[in-house]
């Protein structure tokens with residue numbers, strides 16, 4: 001062997017993409033489309049694209065008609081905006097349209113494929129990957145990544161080794177571990193010099209109430225409510241008006257899921273942070289849906305009390321039924337110790353105020369969440385300030401790129417998490433190709 005050959009490592013591929021979920025497929029497609037690079041995408045799961053298939057109840061909420069950095073939490077808004085701005089909702093729609101996927105927009109602003117079938121989205125991505133020459137292999141789980149002295153990386157597992165000039169780590173977070181995203185990528189990235197946020201917790205996750213909470217008796221009931229996260233000292237942190245669902249374990253539904261990461265992350269700093277439920281969200285005026293950071297509550301204790309008193313000779317039950325389902329109305333009355341046949345004027349002030357309190361700020365008594373197996377996304381991950389946000393290349397390890405949920409970015413319900421996966425995958429894909437071309 002000549003000296004020259006000895007010094008040049010044999011690369012099996014130009015690029016290895018680790019993880020072929022939404023972000024990994026997007027990265028691989030755009031890296032392969034950019035030129036004549038050999039792109040291998042590996043996925044450890046026995047079935048490819050499970051999360052795309054289960055998303056949106058099997059319909060896949062691909063994106064939202066308006067997306068900006070305020071729809072996300074995690075790394076800084078400015079950094080998130082930089083990435084999102086490179087691949088807009090219009091770019092996303094055009095990209096999928098080219099693959100033959102058309103969309104319909106629901107009243108909520110969510111975009112679904114017109115087929116109402118997530119297979120349409122996954123099949124289009126897999127076809128695009130094949131058409132652009134991506135070599136897709138599974139189940140191939142990467143268990144180690146070693147930078148090579150001469151440049152590039154060796155990725156390895158029980159299946160063997162692969163050497164590549166550059167890699168994209170798109171291994172997701174820890175949500176729905178049976179889909180293959182069990183957090184191994186977060187361990188691998190630490191071996192390459194990166195850090196991971198101190199807290200990596202489930203997000204968009206149902207919340208568990210105290211076993212004695214009256215809410216558990218309402219399992220199956222859905223209502224419109226304002227869900228508030230409040231600090232231990234009673235300071236309003238964030239709230240969301242949307243539908244919520246009572247369950248046999250506690251609470252679920254969009255408003256609760258959206259607030260779950262804020263409550264659980266707040267509790268890492270302030271164990272007394274709590275969740276409040278307001279069942280008169282539109283008493284004052286019709287407020288827009290979705291998370292709000294301002295402290296303007298949709299209904300105060302005094303307003304709820306005045307609303308009760310305005311009912312005149314009406315029974316409180318019939319007053320509550322104007323805005324609440326009967327089951328909830330009866331449960332709140334029982335909880336406040338008020339018989340259903342009384343009018344507001346017949347109730348002593350203390351009981352009436354305690355009912356008003358339940359209507360506008362009922363304590364949810366949350367004791368935990370349902371964990372990563374029931375979470376749609378992961379809060380926490382690799383901080384964006386450890387990457388160049390224009391390219392999503394690592395600042396610590398040249399030739400390493402990242403995209404998707406492995407990064408410290410999580411969105412609210414509505415297609416925002418996929419939009420992050422598409423946008424960051426696009427940036428990582430074109431950037432890794434440019435990096436190798438230069």
Ligand SMILES: Cc1cc2nc3c(=O)[nH]c(=O)nc-3n(C[C@H](O)[C@H](O)[C@H](O)COP(=O)(O)OP(=O)(O)OC[C@H]3O[C@@H](n4cnc5c(N)ncnc54)[C@H](O)[C@@H]3O)c2cc1C
Nearest residue numbers: 019021022023044055056061142172180404405415417418
């Ligand atoms: C039930 C559910 C419903 C959802 N619905 C929606 C929705 O409708 N709209 C929306 O916007 N978002 C939704 N989400 C969130 C969305 O699915 C994720 O944010 C998105 O899929 C993240 O993409 P990703 O590619 O970064 O990670 P993932 O989709 O988690 O993909 C990571 C891939 O990497 C592979 N992998 C991990 N480690 C390794 C390794 N060591 N070696 C090889 N491969 C590895 C995994 O097998 C996996 O396939 C939903 C999530 C869940 C769980």
